[in-house]
Amino acid sequence: LYDIASKLVDGKPVGLGNALFNCVWQGWANEVAVRALLHTSSPVRIMNVTGPETISTRKAAEILGGYLGKRPVFEGTEASSAYLSDASAAFETFGYPNISLATLLKWQAEWISDGGRSLGKPTHFEERGGSY
Numbered sequence: 001l002y003d004i005a006s007k008l009v010d011g012k013p014v015g016l017g018n019a020l021f022n023c024v025w026q027g028w029a030n031e032v033a034v035r036a037l038l039h040t041s042s043p044v045r046i047m048n049v050t051g052p053e054t055i056s057t058r059k060a061a062e063i064l065g066g067y068l069g070k071r072p073v074f075e076g077t078e079a080s081s082a083y084l085s086d087a088s089a090a091f092e093t094f095g096y097p098n099i100s101l102a103t104l105l106k107w108q109a110e111w112i113s114d115g116g117r118s119l120g121k122p123t124h125f126e127e128r129g130g131s132y
Helices: 002-010 026-039 057-068 088-094 101-113
Strands: 020-022 054-056
Touching: 002 057, 002 101, 020 057, 026 088, 054 057, 057 101
Parallel strands: none
Antiparallel strands: 020 054
16 A cells, blocks of 8 residues: 555556555554464464455555545556455454554555655565566
């Protein structure tokens, strides 16, 4: 969400190559990582950790743009496929994240608007070829 919001603020186009994504509040993901220590096993049990909701890049940019007072400019075309994660095993074990995607979008816009700090390490969410 930060990558999209910062592009909006900087007046840069938002790439649509990855048409859909799911995301999660980092606080919940960190909590799961610690709680997962109580669920170790051999052989290993693999769990994806992400949010339960899927959103389009276009929709996320439009929502963030509304909060930020910026009209999104898009580039590229939306792919017919997306790399999404099935986090159902994590939800069964740890419950659903307590922060919704709608809240994450609002919080991200507020963070950017308030001059929130960034490490300057983009996620490259739009990358589809595996080169980050």
